[in-house]
Amino acid sequence: MLKVLGAIAxxxxxxALLVLSVPQFFGLQTTAVVAQIASMRSLAVVAGALAAVAFALLALVRPFRAFAGTVVVMLLVFVVxxxxxxxxxxxxNTEFAEPTPDTVTVLSWNTLGDAPGADAVVKLAMDSGADVISLPETTQATGIEIAETMRAEGRPMWVLTEWFDQISPARSTTVLISPELGDYVKVTSNEKRDDxxxxxxxxIVEPVDGDGPTIVAAHAVAPISGHMENWRNDLAWLxxxxxxxxxxxxxxxxxxxxxxxxxxxxxxxxxxxCIDAGKASGNGSxxxxxxxxxxxxxxxxxxxxxxxxxxTTGMRVVTETDGTGSDHRPVIVQLTRTAP
Structure with missing residues (x-):
């Protein structure tokens, strides 16, 4: 009986290890539980290594030797x-190429409802020379405060905000754009929630003259209970x-x-x-x-x-802001236009 149970286990x-390694091969990358675990791949590697140690100790017990030894091998393959x-x-890879006139620097930071405050965003934006600042969970008021401070420091910015309500800051997303990219207009609408x-x-903002890039400051809902379908729809819409x-x-x-x-x-x-800057720059993990x-x-x-x-000509995930209030790290990316 132990042998049969061991074989089944x-x-x-x-x-399970195969599915978690390549969930897309089975079409399960957006399925509850699998999606969440797969999104924490690096943490799963750590957990797999610890589990391998535990099963290696179990293999010292004679009745479980064959089963535990086999599991250790599978876990090591999973980890590797x-x-x-x-x-x-x-x-x-935090190397940045020398900027050119065709370079645009993008700063993105989910501020967890304005938690770090305007000054923290301003510092990052000024230090990085950001031309575009995407701020999920940031209110219009904070966006304006950021823009006013940056203007005083010689770096004016347009401010455009979308909100579903003004009760929770999480229900707002703000984008700031340098006038050097031209005049911009918001094309999404607070009233058209179905789009x-x-x-x-x-x-979503577009240049008035049609020459600059269309900017999408994105915020998909988290894949939590009750919102899995919304999450899948959000990714498809984006x-x-x-x-x-x-x-x-x-x-x-x-x-x-x-x-x-x-x-x-x-x-x-x-x-x-769209091509992901993280993978393109060696920062995808x-x-x-x-x-x-x-x-x-x-x-x-x-x-x-x-x-x-x-x-993508440069990228870094900012760790210096850990502990400033948001549970997300900012991302700074340098993009260079390759086509007219």
């Missing part, structure tokens, strides 16, 4: 395979916003590249035609959430993406 563990995926996507992400707002030329999309997607599998229009694209654990075992759910007429 071995097969079950093997299938997932580590290889993490290394391939990038464990961190937006479902629970938390996304802001993918649709990136099916034209000259689009820059930045924000909190509440999804990793694994969760987005199948939503890219071409090989190498993450959502629609650096976690942006939560700030309570090290970045290399966190989840990379905050992204900057752009259509192929933009090349």
């Amino acid at each position: 071995t097969v079950g563990i093997a299938v 395979g997932n580590t290889a995926i993490g290394v391939y996507r990038g464990l961190g 937006n992400t479902a629970v938390l707002p996304t802001v 993918a649709d916003q990136c099916r034209t030329d000259n689009v820059i999309m930045a924000g909190d997607f509440n999804a990793t590249l694994d969760n987005m599998a199948g939503l890219g229009a071409t090989d190498g694209a993450a959502l629609g035609d 650096v976690g942006t959430w939560p700030t309570s654990i090290p970045a290399l075992i966190g989840s990379p759910i905050d992204h900057v993406m752009a259509t192929p007429d933009w090349k």
